[in-house]
Amino acid sequence: MNLTSVGIIYRKELIDALRDRRTIISTIVLPILMFPLLTLGFGLVAQKSMQKMEREGSTIMLLGETNAPALARTIRQTDGLRVVAPSEDYVVLISEKKLRAAVEFPPNFEQETRMTSDKPPQVKIYNFEGETRSQVAVRNVQKVFDDYRKQLVAERLAESGLTKDVLKPFATREENVAAPEKVGGNVIGGLFPYLIIFLCFMGSLAPAIDLTAGEKERGTIETILASPASRLDLVVGKFLLVFTASIVTAVVSLASFALTFSLPFLVAREFAKRNQLPFDISVSGVASVFLMMLPLAVMFAAVLMAIGLYSKTTKEAHSYASPLMLLVLMPAMAAMVPGFDLNATLALIPVLNVSLVSKEVLTGNYPWLLILLVFASSWGYAAGALSLAVSAFERESVLFRT
């Protein structure tokens, strides 16, 4: 391998890539915009719909109101609840989302609540199971009942000459003993590696295909093959560019992620400090995850290049790469499954191993033997993928596939 040649090829590919709109969009623009747009967009929509819900309130119906005149009055005075006149077709109205809930009081409800009995009276709250706005109405109604229930209990205790303490013979208190970084790591531990694995893959996709199948499509492959650069120099120069794109995408998107969430994160941290809640993110953990990602980025770049080399057109290459993306995403998501932890066998499965070990590292666990196993096997796969790309570049049947 001639390093000067590799450098010349890398430099040319870099200039070429920086002028390719598709590569710039997928490597830099999209990762920068993704998080702010997602959060802002989602946040705005959610906020608007919440405001609308608050403004309109929940429309409910009271059935048998005369059985509970005092309680009905309280309900009518509660903010966010709008009572409409009772009617027979409340089931239809709820199903058609014209009514959010209907409350049915049994006969003599209020009188019976003043007496103790084995069979306390029961209020029915008709609702649309799983429908958000119906559930909001149910919650609001339940809150009114809860207050009423507490008031009745207090009255009964007072009549019997007892205090509220009689209801609470002992207390419990939960106390966190894990370090703040570990708590923070546990919260983001599954999502963070998944995000980086996905972004590393996405970052190398466009350039890997453009530098291989794209060259075939544009007819420049023969031009470059006729130059004195060896095929090894060519494939290494190209690979380094794809690898760079992959890392740049991951770094850019994480920077965007950090900036987008830094405000809520800082707020959360302040909140955590004030309430003495443990929450922090370990910087060394994040750095370790990046280190574990390197062999994965190498593997993605090399595999995608091999696919691009084999394909006759960029379209063909993209159709092979799409199912591969699913293969990458599924093990990457595994880290988010609770209770799915790293062991010696899983440490040998590509992508899944890095995803799981990242979760461990972020929660402050460093199982060194397993980490070593993951690192070694990942580099093994990366080397295998790279040699696959090199051999594809040296095979005429691949380069000149008809």
Next chain:
Amino acid sequence: MIEATNLTKVFRDRKGGDIRAVHGISFRCQPGQIYGLLGANGAGKTTALRLLATILRPTNGTARVAGFDIREQPEKVRANVGFLSTATALYGRLTARETVEYFGRLNGLNGDKLRRRTEELFALLGINEFADRRCDKLSTGMKQKISIARTLVHDPPVMIFDEPTLGLDVMAARTIVGFIRDCRSRGKTVIFSSHVMSEVQKLCDYIGIIHEGRLLAGGSLAELRQRTRQADLEEIFVQTVEAAP
């Protein structure tokens, strides 16, 4: 100088069986001469020239190009060859200058030497007006000039042209033909493939007729005329191909 000995290329095809694209070709091409490889589409011209340019590896036989063996020293061969065909496109997102300098650097030129050589070629070929424009914004004729500059940047002693005028308009084709003649007058070894009889007749000192991968006849136009007793190159070609076993 180019010296091919029993050059053979077999493409392995799982479905259609082996395809013998080039079958035991031997010929010699001297400096200051143009050797024309004349054949119909699919006769094996492109494969033969790709073998000489070391873009493909021979299955059997070999060739020496500018004193280097195509099997043993492919990189040295490529450093001494300028290869131009209609399939050798330019990088659309690079400018003319970046393109020529890129290939110059890959050929070991740099600094002042590379700059001087680029300026010299740009002046010679009239590229200066569009030297800093991106290749994808240029006309076919302009692109052809850049391609010529790209093949000449390292001043190679051997030039290989694979149907270089295919699909070009008259003016662009004339530029190429003029350039090939110029290479001969500068003492370069030139090999050129075409299926256009008039072009071969006008340009070549030696002609090789290739058909189904075999070199059926070779010699100067006068020798071929004498052997076939035909005056017109087209008639010579048809008679040679029809007489093939």
